[in-house]
Amino acid sequence: MSRSQFPRARQARTASTRKTLSQNFLADPAVARRLVASSGVGPDDLVVEVGPGDGAVTRPLLDRARRVVAYERDRHFVERLRSRLGHHERFRCHEADFRDVRPPREPFHVVANAPFGITTDIVRWCLDAGHLVSAALVTQLEFARKHTGDYGRWSRLAVTAWPEHRLELGMRIGRRLFRPVPAVDAAVIHVRRRQKPLLPEADLPDYRDLVELGFSGVGGSLWASLRRAVPARAASRACAEAGIARDQPVGLVPPDRWIALYEALTD
Structure with missing residues (x-):
């Protein structure tokens, strides 16, 4: 393969990988900052990030959090993040499927532009994590509305989780603020553990x-x-x-x- 052909092949590989992993990256830094601000993460907090991609959300997280641990399946982006942000002592990026990761044994938050194809798995992981404080997840708009009662209906997932967690609809994000542009708009779903469960x-x-x-x-x-x-x-x-x-x-x-x-x- 000639050098002139290589960039095109690399771009094709990246596009194919994005499609396989349901990757749609935030293209507007202001939206990424709003997502992080809405999460409520502060300087004493440990944050787990799902699918950081090119780091659009990672950077504002590092401005706020005590420590950020990211999990990314795409080796291309793992290497890029390690190259660009690896100098931060408070940042680690692991090449791994988030669904296989054991939750931290200390209080932590999840902030993520979650891959749309595994959104339900990510939410369930968060609900099952004993030390989760909160999660702010970018999901398809319909998913976020469905599980927060915004349609006037409530899902089994939300009702089951309710004694221990609140599921709330956050900001909406137009689909054209992502690259590549997905077929639908998105929204943030907030999962927050109650300080005191509603039932014993x-x-x-x-x-x-x-x-x-x-x-x-x-x-x-x-x-x-x-x-x-x-x-x-x-x-x-x-x-x-x-x-x-x-x-x-x-x-x-x-x-x-x-x-x-x-x-x-x-x-």
Whole structure:
């Protein structure tokens, strides 16, 4: 291959890799700074960054955080970040799939322009991490709206996590602020661990079982699904105490009503 052909081949490889890894990088430094500012990260915080790419978010993170540990699957960007930012004693970049990484054993935050193709995996990883304080994740707009109740509906993921975490919709980011330009707009979803869970830890497995039962889809309403495990009179009483109508579709029941339903059933 001639030298004149090499840059074109390298560009093709990079574009192909980006597509495979769902990589869409923030092209506007101001948006990257707003993302970091919205995360609430401060000078005493450890931050885990997912898919740093060319470092658009990494740089403002280093201006704020005590330490930044980044995980990137694409060796090309790992080498570039190590070359450009490796002189920072507070920065480390590992070539690894974030989903295989063990969470830190100390309080930490996650900030990421998350690869769209593995967004659900990243959110679940964050929810399962015992020392997570918060996460600010750039996701597809529809994903962020779906899991924060912005459509007037609530997902099973959000309802299950609610006793320990708040899921909130953050700023929207137009698709043309990314390179390459994705097919849809994006938004930030904030995951914040509650200082005090809404239910005792010992009750959480039973609460999750209730959510699983409720979303089983039998009859369309939460009451109908609940009737599979609870007598009709008890189900009606608990739903009434929680402010849930008998014909209310399960997805339209807000998370706080689920908490009230669990408490009514376990009184």
